[in-house]
Amino acid sequence: xxxNSRSFRGMLEKRPLNVQSAFGSExxxxxxxxxxxxxxxxxxxxxxxxxxxxxLTIKGVLKAAKKMNAVVMLELAKSEATYCGCTFDNVxxxxxKFSAELGGGVVFGLHVDHYAIKSNDDLLKxxxxxxxxxxVGWTSVAIDASHNPxxxxxxxxxxxxxxxxxYLGLEAEVGEIKGPGEITTIEEAMFFMGxxxxxxxxxxxxxxxxxxxxxxxxxxxxEAEGIDLVRTKDISKxxxxxxxxxxxxxxxxxxxxxxxxxxxxxxxxxxxxxxxQNVLFGLEMxxxxxxxxxxxxxxxxxxxxxIPMDLWxxxxxxxxxxxxxxKSGDYKKANKPFNDAxxxxxxxxxxxxxxxxxxxAGRFIKVFRGEGxxxxxxxxxxxxxxxxxxxxxxxLASRSAFTRESAPGSGxxxxxxxxxxxx
Numbered sequence: 001x002x003x004n005s006r007s008f009r010g011m012l013e014k015r016p017l018n019v020q021s022a023f024g025s026e027x028x029x030x031x032x033x034x035x036x037x038x039x040x041x042x043x044x045x046x047x048x049x050x051x052x053x054x055x056l057t058i059k060g061v062l063k064a065a066k067k068m069n070a071v072v073m074l075e076l077a078k079s080e081a082t083y084c085g086c087t088f089d090n091v092x093x094x095x096x097k098f099s100a101e102l103g104g105g106v107v108f109g110l111h112v113d114h115y116a117i118k119s120n121d122d123l124l125k126x127x128x129x130x131x132x133x134x135x136v137g138w139t140s141v142a143i144d145a146s147h148n149p150x151x152x153x154x155x156x157x158x159x160x161x162x163x164x165x166x167y168l169g170l171e172a173e174v175g176e177i178k179g180p181g182e183i184t185t186i187e188e189a190m191f192f193m194g195x196x197x198x199x200x201x202x203x204x205x206x207x208x209x210x211x212x213x214x215x216x217x218x219x220x221x222x223e224a225e226g227i228d229l230v231r232t233k234d235i236s237k238x239x240x241x242x243x244x245x246x247x248x249x250x251x252x253x254x255x256x257x258x259x260x261x262x263x264x265x266x267x268x269x270x271x272x273x274x275x276x277q278n279v280l281f282g283l284e285m286x287x288x289x290x291x292x293x294x295x296x297x298x299x300x301x302x303x304x305x306x307i308p309m310d311l312w313x314x315x316x317x318x319x320x321x322x323x324x325x326x327k328s329g330d331y332k333k334a335n336k337p338f339n340d341a342x343x344x345x346x347x348x349x350x351x352x353x354x355x356x357x358x359x360x361a362g363r364f365i366k367v368f369r370g371e372g373x374x375x376x377x378x379x380x381x382x383x384x385x386x387x388x389x390x391x392x393x394x395x396l397a398s399r400s401a402f403t404r405e406s407a408p409g410s411g412x413x414x415x416x417x418x419x420x421x422x423x
Contacts (some may be wrong), residue, residue, distance in 0.1 A: 033169015282306015
């Protein structure tokens, strides 16, 4: 990316207003999620959306993006922000810092992932909180009220979305993402998207439950990836009139060969999260999927990669003290208490983690067909008159068609498993 080109300078002038306010004249190429979605649709690619639980992941993903002239999203789930070294307040600064260290020219978005709304109290708290996140520079938000019945999901999503500037990216979710067994129906997706459209809410991305899960697939328990791409494509075609495409969650543990076909099924955003933690910790991974390997009831540490063995042993001891299984997804909660120790590691160790992260990010960008997507984004932005990326989507649906009584499964209460599937 030529940072002195007219198109790049023009893009900087058309960054979202909240970015211009937060970063002033600093030439950080932080763009709206609306533009990332438009670029992906335009060139038939998938935006790599990387959940960043540690700052080193940010640098590694940005490094790969710069090398491949690709756009990427850096994202953090609402729940992740409570147990990671990365937070909603420090990620924008880290991203700007690492982008500058890489020489600038890295085009990326900052995405608030799985902003869970489970109650009216959550809804009310979201209003001032999201205002703050906009002020510090986040450029896209995923509202997740999928834990609720379809009518409540529609209403919560509508109400939160009305407090997010229309020039920022928007993702919504129908069907809770928790692995094989519960697949979003076309009827659910159409009710949800039609209902949002009737209120003038226009998501760029729709996340659905299509058989993926967040975290590691434990082969010792017979778990295996089972993403239903046929249903995914059917939903993608059905919602196309509403201007949205599919966001695929839970890609860690999916073969890169299968991932390479995702864009053919209407997927234009690909979330990868747990894999980066595997790289950070230096766990042995299946080279074709990035899934952490389990042996004798425990994750397997590769002494040549990631954090040093002695620090890993401290994490294991800490996990034992928390009562965690040694193959538990709860190891994610080690990110916050051990963040300072990881960031204080010798530069040689930290840079090796960054390089391993960049290598994996590059593999995903390649199978996502994202090489050169930064140039496509510059073209998309150049066609806009100014900074405002609000969509020109039309209202196609009538509110009277979307009521509590007409919601799929009306009157059927969703079963509460007492689990959080949001990261």
